[in-house]
Structures are given as structure tokens and as C-alpha cells.
Amino acid sequence: NAGVTQTPKFQVLKTGQSMTLQCAQDMNHNSMYWYRQDPGMGLRLIYYSASEGTTDKGEVPNGYNVSRLNKREFSLRLESAAPSQTSVYFCASSAGVFYEQYFGPGTRLTVT
Amino acid sequence: EDQVTQSPEALRLQEGESSSLNCSYTVSGLRGLFWYRQDPGKGPEFLFTLYSAGEEKEKERLKATLTKKESFLHITAPKPEDSATYLCAVQGASGGSYIPTFGRGTSLIVHP
Numbered sequence: 001n002a003g004v005t006q007t008p009k010f011q012v013l014k015t016g017q018s019m020t021l022q023c024a025q026d027m028n029h030n031s032m033y034w035y036r037q038d039p040g041m042g043l044r045l046i047y048y049s050a051s052e053g054t055t056d057k058g059e060v061p062n063g064y065n066v067s068r069l070n071k072r073e074f075s076l077r078l079e080s081a082a083p084s085q086t087s088v089y090f091c092a093s094s095a096g097v098f099y100e101q102y103f104g105p106g107t108r109l110t111v112t
Numbered sequence: 113e114d115q116v117t118q119s120p121e122a123l124r125l126q127e128g129e130s131s132s133l134n135c136s137y138t139v140s141g142l143r144g145l146f147w148y149r150q151d152p153g154k155g156p157e158f159l160f161t162l163y164s165a166g167e168e169k170e171k172e173r174l175k176a177t178l179t180k181k182e183s184f185l186h187i188t189a190p191k192p193e194d195s196a197t198y199l200c201a202v203q204g205a206s207g208g209s210y211i212p213t214f215g216r217g218t219s220l221i222v223h224p
Contacts, residue, residue, distance in 0.1 A: 004155075031210075042216040043156070043199070050210055058211055090155050097210035098143045098203055103155030 001026055004104035006091050012110045013081040021076040021107050023091030031094045032074035033058075033101060034066060036087040043090070049074055050097050081111045114139040114204050118215035125190055125222050133185040133218045135200030145183050147176050148199040150217070156199055159185075190222045 007022045025032065033048040035058075045058030047066040055066050063085060065077045074093075078085060088108050092101040117136045125131055137145065144163055148156035160169045162178040169176050173194065175186040185198055197217040203210070 040216070043201075043214040045211050048210065056210075092155075098205070100144075100146055100158045100161050101156075101212070102158060103148075106153075106155050 003027065004091055004093055004102055006089075006104040006107050008107060009105065010108050012112065013078075014112055015082060017081050018077070018079050019081065020078075021089055021091075021109075022073070023075065023104060024073045025091075025093040025102070026072065027093060027095075027102065028071070029093035029095055029102075030071070031097050031099075032068065033092040033094075034064075034074070034076045035090045035092065036060065036085075037090060037106075038087050046076065046089075048097075081109075083111045085109065086111045114202055114213040116200055116202055116213050116215035118198075118200050118218050120218060121216070122219045123221070125187075125220070127191055127222055127224050128189045130186070130188045130190070132187070133198055133220070135183040135185070135215055136181060137183070137200070137202045137213075138181075139202045139204040139213070141205040142202060143205045144203045145178055146201045146203070146212075147183070147185055148201065150197045150199055159198075187220070190220075192222045192224050195220055195222045 004025045034046040035043045049055045049068040052071045091104045094101045115138045119134045147159040150156040160176040165180045197219045199217045201214040203212045
């Protein structure tokens with residue numbers, strides 16, 4: 001089992017460019033999450049999907065959109081990247097919203 | 113609003129020197145308190161879930177305990193490989209929100 005996989009691992013964007021971060025899990029989990037982690041700020045939830053077919057905003061959703069493509073896949077899209085979106089992005093999944101989460105290896109994004 | 117405060121922010125120990133990390137929390141309707149370990153450049157890795165005051169869980173040199181206001185992660189006779197950042201998170205169930213709240217972590221360095 002690969003667990004939670006994320007692509008790409010690294011990305012450099014220019015201000016205004018768009019991109020999609022991909023996440024997939026092979027644990028048959030119902031819930032999936034996107035976080036960003038910044039020095040001194042800890043993990044902050046961007047969006048989550050409690051179950052297939054639903055998505056909800058987290059603490060810091062502005063500037064992002066998500067798609068729960070199917071039970072396995074949950075993507076995060078930056079429509080017009082800004083330097084403030086420079087961060088490390090983690091995808092996670094869990095059996096349900098009240099269960100422990102399993103994290104992917106992260107995507108390191110730099111916006112210049 | 114759910115809150116999690118971890119202390120200390122950083123901790124340096126000598127190999128074999130036992131200590132404890134603290135996680136203080138306020139949450140409406142605790143559904144679970146989670147401990148994760150994060151190594152540099154990697155995603156958080158699940159360690160424990162605690163559900164109610166008085167509960168304890170152990171794994172190798174780590175023991176997690178829970179009261180109504182805080183959780184402790186006790187590290188007994190640590191080894192250099194225990195060096196990592198330890199994250200605490202709470203999951204409440206107020207107002208239909210399923211957003212977990214993470215603390216900023218305690219960075220632990222164990223010197224040989």
C-alpha cells in the first residue's frame with residue numbers, strides 16, 4: 001500500500017500562474033483534507049471532504065478550489081498564484097472525520 | 113473556537129533523559145485528541161488517539177495521557193532517533209464543523 005501520494009513534490013510558479021496539486025489514497029478512506037504548513041503557523045486546513053461528493057471550507061480557503069474526483073482522489077487548485085501561497089502543502093485522509101489522519105509527503109510550492 | 117497550545121516550543125534532551133511534552137486544549141465536545149510525529153521534510157505520522165480523560169496509550173518509549181484540559185506525551189529514556197517535531201490536535205463536534213485544530217508543535221532534539 002502506498003498510503004497517501006501527492007504530486008508534484010516541488011513546484012515553482014510565477015505570480016498569476018495556475019496549477020493543480022494532486023492527491024490520491026489507497027486506504028479506502030472516506031475523508032480527505034488539504035493543509036498548508038508555514039513556519040511559526042503550524043498546520044492550517046484549507047479545504048476538506050468529509051465524504052465522496054462533499055467539500056467544505058477550512059480555516060484558510062481563499063485563493064483555492066478543490067475537487068473530490070472520486071473516493072480516492074482529491075485535488076487542490078490555485079487559479080492565480082500569489083507569493084503568499086508559498087508554502088508546504090499536505091494532503092491527508094482518514095476513515096472518517098473523527099478518526100486519525102494519514103498524511104502524504106507534501107508539495108513544496110514557491111511563488112515568485 | 114477550539115484551541116490547542118503546546119509547550120515547550122523546543123526541547124533539548126540528552127539520550128536517556130526522560131521528559132514530557134504538554135498539550136493544553138479547549139474544545140467543545142471532544143471527539144478525539146491526536147498525537148503526531150513529524151520528521152523534517154516529511155508529512156506528520158500518526159502516533160496516538162485519546163478519547164476521554166484518564167485514558168493512556170503507549171508505544172515503545174512514548175506514553176500519552178489525557179485529562180479534561182491537557183494531554184502529556186511522556187518520553188522515557190529517549191534515543192536520538194526520537195528527535196522530531198511532535199504535534200497535538202483536537203477534534204471537536206460543535207455546530208457541525210469537522211475542522212481539526214492543530215497545535216504548533218514541540219521540536220524535540222535528543223543528543224547522543
